[in-house]
Amino acid sequence: MSDAPSNPSRRRLLWAGGGLGALIAGGALLRPGDHGGAHTPYFLALQAALAEAGLYRPTLVIDKARLDSNIGKLTQHINGNFDYRIVGKSLPSLPLINTVRAQTGTDRVMVFHQPFLNLLARDMPDAKLLLGKPMPVKMAQRFYEFHPADSAFQPDRQLQWLIEGPERLLEYRQLAQALQQPMRINLELDVGLHRGGFTGARDVAKAIEVLQADPLLSFSGFMGYEAHVSKMPGIVGGPPKALEAAMGFYRDCVAAAQDVLKDAFDPATLTLNAGGSSTYQMYQPQMFGGPAPCNELATGSALVMPTDFDVPSLNDHVPAAFIATPVIKALDKTQIPGLESAAGLLSAWDPNTARTFFTYGGYWKSRPESPAGLQTNSLFGRSTNQEMLNGSENVQLKRDDFVFLRPSQSEFVFLQFGDIAVFDGKHISEVWPVFQQGA
Incomplete structure (x- = not known):
């Protein structure tokens, strides 16, 4: 018969081992999954329309x-x-x-x-x-x-x-x-x-x-x-x-x-x-x-339908406005100033930080919509000039591809981009001027 239950030293060792195992298991459960993906056919069509129109700048698009x-x-x-x-x-x-x-x-x-x-x-x-x-x-x-x-x-x-x-x-x-x-x-x-x-x-x-x-x-x-x-x-x-x-x-x-x-x-x-x-x-x-x-x-x-209105009472409405902005830098790793040596650890913990994309402008009241899995980096901070977005290795964006975001509101965000680009499903068919705040 085993003497483990009556041996205090072995009992402490078992408890410690069990606690470490639980900690590791708990950490594995907390570890973010890989959320990265590619543009859907819808956003590929929208990207093609913007490229055709030469709109390689932050643009507010209405479908x-x-x-x-x-x-x-x-x-x-x-x-x-x-x-x-x-x-x-x-x-x-x-x-x-x-x-x-x-x-x-x-x-x-x-x-x-x-x-x-x-x-x-x-x-x-x-x-x-x-x-x-x-x-x-x-x-x-x-x-x-x-x-x-x-x-x-x-x-x-x-x-x-x-x-x-x-x-x-x-x-x-x-x-x-x-x-x-x-x-x-x-x-x-x-x-x-x-x-x-x-x-x-x-x-x-x-x-x-x-x-x-x-x-x-x-x-x-x-x-x-x-x-x-x-x-x-x-x-x-x-x-x-x-x-x-x-x-x-x-x-x-x-x-x-x-x-x-x-x-x-x-x-x-x-x-x-x-x-x-x-x-x-x-x-x-x-x-x-x-x-x-x-x-x-x-x-x-x-x-x-900005994101603030994603509520049950509007379930039959669909998002019709997006912010489109080009990727100006696509990097195969993520480095934080002063923490360069920790880059591997950070991406090992969160695979959605493996790659870095700097966009043309940023820090709008919005959230990334496409491709899937993009996120801002709280350690690096936000920027209205070149926004850092991170994604996993499954996010295969390259320079001059577009990132799409959904505004959280329309009342101020719509005024930040100049003319609205109107998407007809295939092309940017019209541009709609916005109000001038100080006119």
């Missing part, structure tokens, strides 16, 4: 067929039950907005930046514009200073300024009086996002009374943005409970408006805006036992 598919899904879900407003910050290009307008039949755009507001008023004079955030009153004044008096766009009929509280309402009242300019005012409601806005129906009623008392001001409706809804965990009731609470407060504010306006209250003439890309599919004509308090939904990002 026209995928964009059209997403527009079709949007139209299908809204199904004529609500008016649709394009979120301009998420689609910051006149040809892009015009493409969405043509397919949805809307003339409504939400605007978030004074230069964009002047541009849209000039180049899209039939549009109905709603500010998506409260604008400093000096920027509102600047809009009128740069808006030609003979323009076809008439701000007193086609433009709604957003007001989040009584102080800004007073500022806009003073501006309207100083300019003798009629102004339509939309009230921002805090429906649960807690990013500002009116928080009580009584305050809403008081604001509408102020608007009624001034011949230059008119109440045009409400905006209740509820981006928090889709992120609510089940422990607090999840999205349905959050949306019910948001729409409950919205209903209270609509009722307050009706109490103040009485016979003059006509919801068909008001912009009762709600929704967003991650929530628009949750809206129904009848919500929580009664008619929806809103009559308009706003969406933009869902049409191009």
